[in-house]
Amino acid sequence: MRILHVSSECAPWAKTGGLGDVVGALPDALCRAKPGIEAATVMPYYRAAKTALAKQGLAPQDTGIVADVSLGAATARVRFLRLDRRGRAPMLFAANDAAFDREGLYGHDDDALRFMLLCKSVVGVAKALMGGAPDVLHAHDWHAALIPGLVATNARALLPRTRTVLTLHNLAYQGVCSNELFPISGLPWDVFHLDAFEWYDQINLLKGGIALADAVTTVSPTYAREIKTPEFGSNLDGVLRRHEVYGLLNGIDTQEWDPATDPHLASHYDVDNLDAKRAVRADLLRLCEWPELPDVPLFGIVSRMTAQKGLDLVASLVSELHGLPARLVVLGTGSPKLEEAFQLAARHYTWNVRTDIAFDGPLSHKIIAGCDALLVPSRFEPCGLTQMYAMRCGTVPIVHATGGLADTVHDPGDAALARGEGTGFAFKHPTVVGLRWAMGRAAKMYRKHPAGWRAIQQAGMRRDWSWTRSAGDYLKLYRALCR
Numbered sequence: 001m002r003i004l005h006v007s008s009e010c011a012p013w014a015k016t017g018g019l020g021d022v023v024g025a026l027p028d029a030l031c032r033a034k035p036g037i038e039a040a041t042v043m044p045y046y047r048a049a050k051t052a053l054a055k056q057g058l059a060p061q062d063t064g065i066v067a068d069v070s071l072g073a074a075t076a077r078v079r080f081l082r083l084d085r086r087g088r089a090p091m092l093f094a095a096n097d098a099a100f101d102r103e104g105l106y107g108h109d110d111d112a113l114r115f116m117l118l119c120k121s122v123v124g125v126a127k128a129l130m131g132g133a134p135d136v137l138h139a140h141d142w143h144a145a146l147i148p149g150l151v152a153t154n155a156r157a158l159l160p161r162t163r164t165v166l167t168l169h170n171l172a173y174q175g176v177c178s179n180e181l182f183p184i185s186g187l188p189w190d191v192f193h194l195d196a197f198e199w200y201d202q203i204n205l206l207k208g209g210i211a212l213a214d215a216v217t218t219v220s221p222t223y224a225r226e227i228k229t230p231e232f233g234s235n236l237d238g239v240l241r242r243h244e245v246y247g248l249l250n251g252i253d254t255q256e257w258d259p260a261t262d263p264h265l266a267s268h269y270d271v272d273n274l275d276a277k278r279a280v281r282a283d284l285l286r287l288c289e290w291p292e293l294p295d296v297p298l299f300g301i302v303s304r305m306t307a308q309k310g311l312d313l314v315a316s317l318v319s320e321l322h323g324l325p326a327r328l329v330v331l332g333t334g335s336p337k338l339e340e341a342f343q344l345a346a347r348h349y350t351w352n353v354r355t356d357i358a359f360d361g362p363l364s365h366k367i368i369a370g371c372d373a374l375l376v377p378s379r380f381e382p383c384g385l386t387q388m389y390a391m392r393c394g395t396v397p398i399v400h401a402t403g404g405l406a407d408t409v410h411d412p413g414d415a416a417l418a419r420g421e422g423t424g425f426a427f428k429h430p431t432v433v434g435l436r437w438a439m440g441r442a443a444k445m446y447r448k449h450p451a452g453w454r455a456i457q458q459a460g461m462r463r464d465w466s467w468t469r470s471a472g473d474y475l476k477l478y479r480a481l482c483r
């Protein structure tokens with residue numbers, strides 16, 4: 001079975017969030033799951049990807065495959081490069097420097113056009129890319145959501161047996177653009193209607209993808225249910241209620257996130273040797289220029305700073321950290337307002353708040369493993385990966401019970417947590433009151449009941465967060481579609 005993933009992001013070549021992590025790991029897990037499964041990934045040949053490849057001394061090979069894509073009056077040529085690594089799914093890069101060799105991944109006025117170019121080029125040469133038509137074209141998020149539309153309509157004759165899957169990693173981003181782009185999209189006008197790509201006289205790429213994909217999935221069972229409600233549906237709940245949405249929980253790369261071997265950590269530890277986590281904590285505290293204070297929990301945040309993540313709730317509570325007591329280390333970038341709020345907090349509370357405004361992979365490992373607890377108070381969270389990284393590292397998550405956070409962090413109450421029957425602290429309402437309550441419970445358990453705290457750490461570390469189970473679920477879905 002041939003499965004071709006198409007995504008805007010794929011770690012370690014270019015990522016802004018969890019989409020890159022997932023697409024960087026799932027195809028490998030599929031190949032490992034069963035002999036005879038061939039999975040590959042296509043992503044744009046961004047400037048960031050070129051830099052990341054060069055840093056590793058890697059040069060993808062020209063495949064000689066090109067797609068000449070008509071964009072109205074103009075034609076754009078996309079060349080495909082290929083990178084093979086031992087034991088890994090092949091990586092394909094779609095190269096068109098005018099579209100992709102730019103600063104940053106997104107935020108350009110012509111983003112919709114750039115990703116239309118990606119989708120049209122991939123559909124045009126999908127057969128050549130995999131040495132035969134893919135059985136499944138698996139599109140991720142709005143950037144690739146034109147693909148199910150193309151395969152269901154104008155490209156059907158080219159790929160008669162190919163089935164399409166669209167995975168929704170985040171419904172907040174839908175690829176809404178002017179209807180003037182419709183003639184360029186490669187779609188026939190008969191899918192420019194209310195039940196497909198049309199959106200208040202504009203184009204909504206994600207909505208069309210949902211309507212025309214053979215299967216729609218999202219990255220956790222709870223989010224799959226939530227998005228069918230007006231509260232979480234980002235105005236697409238009505239469309240989603242008419243479709244089956246499969247909620248397949250993400251896994252994590254348990255090799256990259258392994259405190260026993262992580263090269264970014266000052267010391268190594270595992271579930272039976274948790275004491276050595278202290279040295280990783282001490283290393284992080286040295287960076288903050290803070291004393292160790294073993295009784296005061298160290299909270300961490302590693303996050304995009306957007307409204308989704310609920311970080312404004314944390315910002316409202318920084319003045320209360322001293323009283324808990326607790327300290328806070330923040331790593332993130334995003335909304336200028338949130339960046340400023342945390343920078344201001346760090347200037348004001350130099351002894352218990354530290355803020356790094358950056359996107360820094362190595363530091364994210366030091367924080368996630370070095371902290372005692374990780375705060376993830378997201379208002380909505382399709383899956384969330386950092387809470388799983390935290391649990392893998394013996395760091396206790398404090399989360400709003402929504403989406404994938406609700407599916408991965410089990411909070412049976414303080415007494416049961418202390419018996420090792422749960423994996424973290426969860427609150428039901430994304431409010432300052434909810435977060436304060438959960439942070440208070442965690443700080444108290446940490447200080448007053450170290451054995452209980454350790455039980456929570458160990459419970460999280462013993463859970464299997466690997467991709468094995470999810471890869472099996474995806475394969476089942478692919479098989480059902482291709483029957």
Ligand code: ADP
Nearest residue numbers: 017018303304332358359360361364384385386
């Ligand atoms: P989302 O995709 O919504 O941002 P996830 O939890 O699924 O949320 O994934 C976020 C990913 O991005 C994780 O790998 C996390 O470690 C990483 N990340 C987020 N912000 C930063 C940052 N400032 N520096 C380094 N890594 C970050």
Ligand code: GLC
Nearest residue numbers: 018019169219381382383384
């Ligand atoms: C999105 C979501 C996040 C999810 C990630 C990977 O960026 O916001 O919750 O973990 O995709 O699926």
